[in-house]
Amino acid sequence: MGSGGQACDLVIFGAMGDLALKKLFPALYQLHRADLLSGDSRILALARRDYGPDEARRHIRESLAGQLHESSLEPELLDGFLARVSYLKLDFTDAPGYPVLGDWHRQGPGTNTLVFYYATPPGLYGRITANLCSAGICDDHTRVVVEKPIGHDLASSRELNDQLARVFLEENIFRIDHYLGKETVQNLIALRFANNLFASQWDQNHISHVEITVAESVGVEGRWSYFNSAGQLRDMVQSHLLQLLCLLAMDPPSDLSPDSIRDEKVKVLKALSPLTPERISSHLVRGQYTAGTAEGIPVPGYLEEEDAEGPSHTETFIALKVEIENWRWAGVPFYIRTGKRLPEKRSEVIVHFKPAPHYIFDPDQKHLANNKLIIRLQPDEGMALQILTKDQGLSRGMRLRQGPLELTFAEAFETDRIPDAYERLLLEVMKGNQYLFVRRDEVEFAWRWVDQLLANCEECGAHPKRYAAGTWGPVASIAMITRDNRSWYEDA
């Protein structure tokens, strides 16, 4: 097989929902456009709206026109793509409606791999799986793609995983964490394991601490009810932030096979130090935004959002000091923070290296002495290595100057467009390659750690502190890192 996917019959549950229209169809169209969708691949869009086939295609076409850049919209390619799409009205709770899905698959070329994509509220995953099972549509080759959140805690994620496991083989379950589909996140693997320069320095002997910031300027965007039952810890840390942490902290996998990578990630999750009640006050800060500004425009606070349903102690910001109890990372804190309504959308990792063992330069400049690797995940994707050089000029003596070795991907590699995460993820589903998907034990170990953290927060009665929209979270998050004589890296 080339770089494209196998021929698939992709059945999208929830095909008229936000995720499908904003992410899945645009990504599938881009794959079609890049000739990465096998010629025989077909798409069945399922929703409960009363659309005829042409009406559904028209709706998808209009939605694509609203989502994609003009330069990607080529009428003939759009026609070709939409010709792959059929529409079927189905109430997903209605078991007798399911056999028709099997009929649709049998009417196809006969060799296409059947893939179900659950783009629905997570509460429906179990019901859909049971209905597919009763209709006898699935076999040992049928794949399923499930969106986060996989459960609300360890118990519910186990229940959901059990439901999936009754019907699908683990090797056919593709649990999405869309951060793993981001080019720059995958690049962490290349950076660490293709460059011995970094590989040989990647431990507690050489690194003092690591920062991970995933900042968003948006608020909860009409998802108050869902978000309020989750909060930033469940919504972002349990999945995306812990995945980033794993990719940064894991030992080298012996190869790039899905299980080699995932085995190493699981070891990191198992080694996360629990945040006991005694450590909560020094290792965790939660926040909730109040009215402020976003990109200069006044915005309401979390509790005044249009769809807000009352008082709430749900956090929209969290900062954590995370420790990993193993040889590689003993004594190296990972400071992570993520929040809504922060001043800008910015995801980045800063690796702070320890200073040289013996310092011989001007003592006034000692604060410059730590090298830093800045990995910009989004936007302005790229990286910079802060190094020290001699300041130029005759009058300066041996003065040091800090400057970056800079690599901006868009400039260096002349990429016209960075593919969206869902393009990569859907392509890998169609190839049957799970290395960018989360294995059951990863999800469950992540929940185990998050559950103890939430329980300990509860025990301490630690409510979120207020921060104004448009600021970098509660001041306590700055104090958390300052206590260790460090500061959050700000280079904006």
Ligand SMILES: NC(=O)C1=CN([C@@H]2O[C@H](COP(=O)(O)OP(=O)(O)OC[C@H]3O[C@@H](n4cnc5c(N)ncnc54)[C@H](OP(=O)(O)O)[C@@H]3O)[C@@H](O)[C@H]2O)C=CC1
């Ligand atoms: N949107 C996003 O960017 C992201 C979403 N996700 C996850 O993706 C999943 C889908 O999210 P999203 O698209 O935002 O949700 P939406 O609510 O927009 O879409 C869900 C769709 O499922 C349909 N649906 C619900 N119940 C039934 C039913 N009984 N029978 C038939 N159709 C039904 C809804 O139909 P109707 O329109 O008729 O109500 C709706 O179109 C969720 O698990 C979410 O957590 C994850 C990351 C990002």
Ligand SMILES: O=C1O[C@H](COP(=O)(O)O)[C@@H](O)[C@H](O)[C@H]1O
């Ligand atoms: O999964 C989620 O991610 C988005 C942020 O994703 P990004 O790709 O824009 O960085 C977040 O807004 C949302 O709350 C969460 O559910």
